[in-house]
Amino acid sequence: MPRTLSFFRPAALALLLLAATAALAQQKIIPDFSWRVWTQRDGLPSNEITSLGQSHDGYLYIGTPAGLVRFDGKNFTPSLPLERGPTALAKAPANDDLLIAPRSGGIARLTGNELIPQNLPPALAQTPVESVFRENERAYWIGFQGGIALRVEGNTHLVFDTTHGLSPDDPIQFARDGAGRVWLAGGTFLARYENGAILRVPIGSGKERLRIASSRTDGPWIVADEHLTKFKDDAVTHIDKVNTSTGAHFLQALLEDSTGTLWLGTRSRGLRRWTPDGETVRLIQVPEDISALLEDTHGNIWAGTNGSGLLRVSPGTIATFNRANGLLENHSLAVCEDPDGRIWFANRDGGVSALTPQNRATIVARPREWENFSALSVAPAKGGRVWASTPYGIHFITGAGIKHTINDERLTGENAPRVLFATRDGDLWFALPRGAIGHLRNNAVKLFTHADGLSPSRVGTFAEDAHGRLWTGSEDGSLHRLDGEKFLPVPASALAIAGAIQSIHFDRAGTAWIGTSRGGIVRLDAQGARALSTRDGLLSDNITQIVSDDTGDLWLGSPTGISRLDIREIDDRLAGRIDRLQPSPIGLDDGLDEATCLSTHQPAVWKTSAGILLFTTRQGVVAIDPAKVRAARTSLRTEIHSLASDGLQLDSSRTPRLPPRPRLVSIRYSALCLATPGRVQVRHRLTGFDDNWTEADTGSLAEYPRLPPGKYTFEVSARIAGLPGSESRSTLAFTVAAAWWQTLWFYLAATALVVAAIIFAVRRWSHRRLHNKLLRLERDSALEQERARIAKNIHDDLGAGLTRISLLTQSAQKNEGEAQLDKIYRTVSDLTQSMDEIVWAVNPKNDDLESVANYIVEFAQSYLSDAGLRCRVLIPETLPARVITAQFRHHLFLTCKESLNNIVKHARATDVVIELDVRGDDLTLTITDNGIGLLTTTETPSRRNGLKNMRSRMESIGGSLALSAAEPRGTLVTLTARLSHASITP
Incomplete structure (x- = not known):
């Protein structure tokens, strides 16, 4: 059973914390200012x-020994390479141009990028x-070295020098009082300008x-040695006494801002x-040597330094609690607020600490018998108390x-538990490192596994x-909800590949937001689970902390930093x-250099009763006031400054026309935002060239190599993340001229020339083809005539001779040589038949498919009839009119004849079926008998040679021969050939 141990604590600590409780409601966690x-x-x-100055269009101009630079919040752009830089900057009368005083002397007005010298007295x-x-709006003053002051109004110059009391050894200072009068000071001299003269004003000794x-009210501010004074009712009024180090001797810049703060x-x-x-506050952790001060149009204070760069002071939005506030370590593992409004830290090896109204950490003393006090987690308990987890167990801590x-x-x-969670009814739940969780009620512990x-x-x-139901998220990505005494899994397909569940947060609408280790965030509501990741615009897929502010916006912590998501944007993205989402990061603009948010211990994020958000990071606990973040005064304006082609600047006031074939087109632009430049998101595209927008991180230059001729429009668009309606867009149209070979008339002429060449080539090729065809037809005609002559001669001469021999042998058969004469007769008959076949094959009149079919049918019927076999022929009524070669007819017929x-010789058949079929380009001739079929084991060499010759003939005309068994018996011979191999090319 659990045991309870009590410890006595010093009453002084109790009284201190109890006394601080009344002041917690007025506690100001967020400082007034932040700086960068x-x-x-x-x-x-x-x-x-x-020197520092702000132009009428909002840019900050900075005078340095290296020259004048323009600053838009992100980029420093050299403006003018003044010799050793300007010594002073001020707004010019009438049009708010900048007046610039080069160190080499003289005065000039900066209009755009042009420096216009101003007329001064020759001396x-x-x-x-x-x-x-x-x-x-009409006049300005110049203070020269040597104690000379010049007032310029139009072409009127008034000069005041040492004869008027000005000190030759001290720089002249100028100021304006609430009535608009100008005051001058130098060394111990003070005067007021009135009606063309300066009147010395005595002060002190x-x-x-x-x-x-x-x-802005009464007379000017005056610091006389260590006394802060002001002229009121024509008399010096003492305001305050400042430190010697802040006195006039050490002051280098003095500025009253728009709120009256000095x-x-x-x-x-x-x-x-x-x-x-009357409060004087020194801003710590800022550069020490301040040389110039300026308030911009948004109320930010800019300070130039001698050697430490440029400083901006802005209204505070965040605070970081670490060693600087009295904690023993920077990294606090967990944070919470108790019911009385005190903030508590689990400060790792620094123990448990509470925050006082002065934003200092009060460390809870550890018992003497403990070797160390490593705080793992804290959680609120009833009655202004907290629970804390250490290696010695779970502790109940009071004031x-x-x-x-x-x-x-x-x-x-x-x-020891690293994760504590206090429910609304006061119960405490905790997670153990090895998978179990525990429930603490009335000092009794129950474990769930x-x-x-x-x-x-x-x-x-x-x-x-x-509804008061407990939810848990595990490292394996599983989500569970307590139902009675059992935990039930909550199905969410979006969590399947999202990694470990690191944070669960329910917003005021009852929607669950789940932070995962590699899948971003998952929204779980009545419509199901839907994920949002870096593909949707999140800054990280590893979300360790989630909390919503009083307006419903989500704040996410990750190892890469802290960001805010507009809840309306989330709804729009899911719909x-x-x-893409446009998260608003918290960073340098808010005075936060780095924030590594972890989730190994809980609670790692907390929203206080005052609406302040607390994030545990390696750098300390970061407190953010969402209301102040939203209220930060900011604005955004995009501008396209210049267009250059191969380094040559072009006038962009009109639609520029670039020369043909530019190797590189450069466009400089800016997105002016001095207040929150870190939240500015810039993109650009070149219409007519780019298919999509290009995201520009910090650059202000877009370059396009080798643009083809045409009309283009460059667009730059910027917006402030988290600020609806802040988008600003600028465009610049220009044209790239075409080279003579890229013009329309050249393309038309070239096209006409190509078409003419094609027509000429086609016509020449057609004529040559026609000529070759005529020559081929002439050759074919001559060949056909020769074939007809040969066939006629063979038929008339050789046929007549063979017929005469046949008749003579028939008439002589009754003589003694009857057997030999009979043999001669048969030979002559065979020769006569062969001669008829040759004549048929040679005769060009038979060069068609119809003639081939008829000849084969006539021969088959005659031959099979003489052999005592029945013959059935299946031939289409009409055959394609195809002209075929004599070789094709000859080989096809001889193959059929051999079959x-x-x-007749081997099949012992009684019936033969011959079928001819033509489908497209394929000719198929089948010969089927009902004989004894294929008997390969008894084939004679002569028959094998016959089949070989048949295949050889068919292959010579691009065909094939196939033997197979016929149904129900007999042999099927299939001859196939492609008519394209048989046709005579016209």
């Missing part, structure tokens, strides 16, 4: 910044400029070093802010420390639905209305 720094590693040409044209200040800044940039103590309620411990051996050492329906794999996360001869 850009250096040369980010593309800044120099870490030394001399001051080469004098180095130290400051530039805009008075109003007249020996204090001064720094001044413009103010920013003080020092040369060795960094950046400080003074609020109207006074550890009250008692569930010292069950099954829950200690390597079996595989026998109770659970997966044998380790449970990694718990969740409770709206197929959009192609009939074999039947």
